[in-house]
Amino acid sequence: MSQSMTLVTNEPFAARRAAPAGKHVLLGRAMLAFATVAFLAVLALQSLDAMGVTALGFESWRPLLYVYLIWAAVFGVSQVMIRGEAGERAAFILPAVLFTVAMVIFPTIFGLYIAFTDWNLSAVEGRRFNGLDNLRTLLADAYFWNALLNMVYYVLAVLIQYAIAFGLALLLNAEIKARKFFRVAFLLPLMLSPVAVSWMIGKSLMEYRFGPAATLARYLGWDNPAFFSTPWLARLSIMAMDAWVSIPFMMVLLLAGLQALPAEIKEAARVDGATGWQSFKEITFPLMLPVSMTALILRIIFELKLADIVINVTAGGPGGATDTVSSFIFREYRDRSNVGYGTMLAEVYLVIIIVFVALILKWASRWMQRTN
């Protein structure tokens, strides 16, 4: 019996793939045009009013928000009307796009504008465009470069935190007594607010005169246990407190990774004669690389924003030795009310973080690939 082949096509499906145009193209275009004109009109009116060119306008900017919401809704509906199924598909992501534009992209761009203004909250006159002055100040600002150098030390400290976190994760993954208790106990520092930690530990435990840690250090023979007196000692103390708070975060990620490793692979290594250390070096560690990289990159991003402990314990001292970029920006805003320059610092730092993290991700991508 001979068999003939027929090419089977799903014509309705193919037709839908071609995405026919909408049924109400004209009406859709008209609606979109009307909504856009209304939005731009309100925007222009309010801008002119705010600049004092015309006396005509609303009391606040709030109507513009309402017009934006209406315009967004009309934009979505008109997409369906004009482009048919392609518009329907677009409607799935439009809310997210419009929300991101309103809540992320617009504030960033607005912040960029503020970064190029001279705006001191305690000054009598308001915001004033001052060109590249803020950027010039920043490039010549020794405090900023000092803080940036400190960030290098703090980021390097993350590697030590990682090593400790990996060790703890291995311990908690092993068959030890009271494993559940230790898992919760080791998470406690992460649950504490860093502000509470800085007062609990930095300001009271490590207090020079009566703090228990200082008393213990004296008892052990350290004459002058001032934990925040010399630059490196202060830096190390801050790093230790930061590590105490954030090691549990990495530990939890690594522990989850360890538990996801297939038990049979480790058993195979045991049968193959690997000792504990060889098994770690040859099997566990390489298999954990993707998780390790994720944990490290997340922690580095968090570390780059370290501020709370520094602000509370040392306020950047002594002599800027513990200062972070974030705590420096905080002082610029909080102590000097210098919004324009502070925002320039924040925007430049954002660019530095984005570039740095992008480079790390690119470098790390070869370790991040899934191996099974």
Add this chain to the structure above:
Amino acid sequence: MVVAGCDNYRLLLEGRSNVVRSATHGEEFALASMDIVNVGKAYGSLTVIHGVSVEIPDGEFVVLVGPSGCGKSTLLRMVAGLEPITFGDIRIDGQVVNDLPPKDRDIAMVFQSYALYPHKTVAENMGFALKMRGEPKADIDERVKKAAEILDLVPYLSRYPRQLSGGQRQRVAMGRAIVRDPKVFLFDEPLSNLDAKLRVQMRAEIKELQRRLATTMIYVTHDQVEAMTMADRIVVLRDGRVEQIGSPLELYDKPANTFVAGFIGSPSMNLLKGLIRTSGAPFSRPTTVSGCRLFAHRKAPTADPRSTASGRSISHLAAK
């Protein structure tokens, strides 16, 4: 898929000169026998293996078979040293290995999931045990290459496990075991992840491999067809107890109890309830419940004249 040829196997055997000589000249030599003596396993108060004893002479292919949860995999893991032994002794070559870690037992194991190292190439996977032993790199490469030739894995040596099909991964897992030249091979349901056709093919290959290497192998499966086709001897386990030990045909022809009778054979044996009458005749005649009299193949136990079950597979009934 290619079935490895005899020449390939010979290549490996050249590396094992003692085996070759014995295979060709019948010389005496010592390979590994394995004795499992009254071995048991308990988790707290729950005993899962109640004293299993199996004597495995050198070079035998023993299959542990039983329904899931019968303790066969646990028993194999105890032999491998991955699971502590609660009581009893395991001896390899007469030496008690109860407290030895897996690496000192000179065993190799093929896991159900293959347990290949996903970040290592096929060659690195196969040579891992040798590397751990600290053997020179040239030796490792040579032995890996030989094993790869046996298993037709040469083109894949530089690939990663994720780039291989299920059957190829299975071969790599076997290659990893062969390369080490162990005293005993352990297989933990190695074929259950393969499709039906490949499973039949690999069954024959493993059996052939065992014949060529003449090494003791312990093979765990829940598939009685695998057990019947591959084993020199089968150990039927149920609930942590040995139900019967014997060659495939012994189990098939003379099952020790109704469990073994029902478990072995495909299609499974039909069991008829009946009574044994002792009428003084040399052979008693079992009578089924419905009154049908059967001819007993051998003398039925007459001491216990209660209702009994008589089994014969339907093929035999039809023939007789």
